[in-house]
Amino acid sequence: MAQKPSIPKGTRDFSPAEVAKRNYIFEKIQQQFKKFGFQPIETPSFENYETLMGKYGEEGDRLIFKILNSGDFLRKADPKAYEKRDSVKITSSISEKALRYDLTVPFARYVVQHQNEIEFPFKRYQIQPVWRADRPQKGRFREFYQCDADVVGSESLWQEVEFIQLYDEVFNALNLPGITIKINNRKILSGFAEVIGEQDKLIDFTVALDKLDKIGEEGVKKEMKEKGISPEAIEKIGPIFSLNGNFAEKVAGLKNILENSKTGQKGIEELEFIQKAIAQMPLQAAKLDLDVTLARGLNYYTGAIFEVSAPEEVNLGSIGGGGRYDDLTGIFGLKNMSGVGISFGLDRIFLVLEELDLFPLTVTENTKVLFINFGDKEALYALKAVQNLRRNNITAELYPESSKMKKQMNHANKRKIPFVVLAGEEEMKQQKFTLKNMKSGEQFSVSPDELLNKLN
Structure with a gap:
């Protein structure tokens, strides 16, 4: 007996209904990308080994899927x-290519490779799958899609303002408040x-701070001590642990904490610029909140850092993120090619919409009407009607x-399928059709024009 087939761990099959729902999210995101002037690009699913390796740190390198040389x-x-x-040294000699880990490094490679063809500032969006040799668990897969938008070649903070608006427009289009x-x-x-004289421990300090919502204040302080940060x-x-209130109140608190740091004061100026601009153009589906513990992507973010949280009633963590990077193409x-970008977490957005029952019923609709087959003569009569319905944008088979x-x-x-059409000998004689509503059971004798009108 043949063994039942299976798929690799961390990958998924998608049913027609699931694909329809995912496409709905893709379309809503893509519509807004286009509205904001972003242009689509695509890059290969695999890159040269040296393009990817060494760009994500030791942990990232370990999670990159390497492709064995042929032969x-x-x-x-x-x-x-x-x-x-x-294994580390031998891999580079037997593997010249690797599956892309994200869309950011391939984008940086694209910009550098095509710099003479690109008009800067360059606004690009990209919706493609990526692969990571991670341990599969809920919400974490080895193959998944990323939906990214970036602007490179501009240091203007108006780009950050527009990305906040872009997030808001997408979630408003998805009816996700x-x-x-x-x-x-x-x-x-x-x-x-x-301010605390620990510049050489910036990464250790911020990684611990970023865990505040998970391990609490005491847990963060304990981890900082373990990393060698002094009790003083x-x-x-x-x-910073007691910073609260609205955006302006938190900024006021930051000014006191960072009064002796020129770098910190510059960061406050940038935050205030963004917040004041957004205040003049109120958001619809989202609110903007200052979180001084947010520390994602410190290996390459140099300015603003974004993270998008799902509604409180859904415990799913972040559903998007991004930030400003000043030298990504430098790798x-x-x-000196500054950029800023954001990403949407498709799979988590899917789970949020599913859990809150926010997918429109029409998303999973497929065929609207099925014609019953009574034989070859009747089938030809029916298929002529099917052709006419399809030409009028009605899904029929x-x-x-x-x-x-x-x-x-x-x-x-x-x-x-909500409607069925019967077209037998009697209907052919009368040049009519019998239309049946599968939900109510009602039946109507209709002409070709009436059939089209009723299905519309």
Whole structure:
């Protein structure tokens, strides 16, 4: 007996209904990307090994799917690495390509490679799958889509303002209220480290701070101590744990904490600029909130940092994020190319809409009307009507075989097709059709024009 087939862990099959719902989200995001002037690009699913490796840190490198060279790949293997069973060194000699880990590094490569063809500032969007050799768990997959939008070649803070508006427009288009767009600034975090005299431990400090909502104030302080940050420094930064109130009140508190940090003051200026602009153009589905503990992407973010939280009633964490980076293309030799970008978490947005029952009923509608097949003559008569309906943007189909009526009706029920058309000898004589509403059971004798009108 043949073994039942399966798919790799961390990947998924999608049913027609699931694909329809995912496409609904894609379309809403894409519509707004276009409205805001972003242009689509696509990059290969795999890149050269050296393009990706070393760009995400040690952990990221470990999670990149490497592709074995075709043919006798061991022939080119590094003999010393092979002898020592050094998997890290041997991989580079037997694998020249790798599946992309995200869309950001391939985008940076694209900008550098095509810099002479691109008009800057360059606004691009990209909706494509990425792959990570992560441990699969709820909400985390090895293959998933990213929906990114970036602007490169501009240092203007109006770009940050527009990205906040873009987030808001997308979630408003999805009829998803209660969204919180959290914002912070890398300069604020650098200012904290400067004030307490721990600039060399910026990453350790901010990684611990970023866990405040998970492990609490005492947990954060404990982790900071374990990372070698002095008790005096931790006590000095204590006021940040009690920052609360609205955006303006938090900014006022920050000014006191960072009064001796030029870097921190610059971060405050940028935050105030963005907040004042948004205040003049109120958001519809989202609110903007300052979160001084937000510290994602510190390896490349240099200015604003964004994270988008789902409505409180859905415990799903972030559903989007991004920020300002001043030298992303520098990894490929193109210096001083500032950019800012955001990403939408498609899978988590899907789960939020599903949990809150916010998908429109029409999203999963497929065929609107099924024509019953009574034989070849009747099928030809029916198919002419099917063709006319399709040309008028009505989804219609003919059951392929002249099976028993009950089987064809059951097929319509299982597919949740709302209407069935019977076109037998009697209907052909009268040049009419019998239209049946599968929900109410009502039947109507209609002409071709009446059929079109009723289905419209």
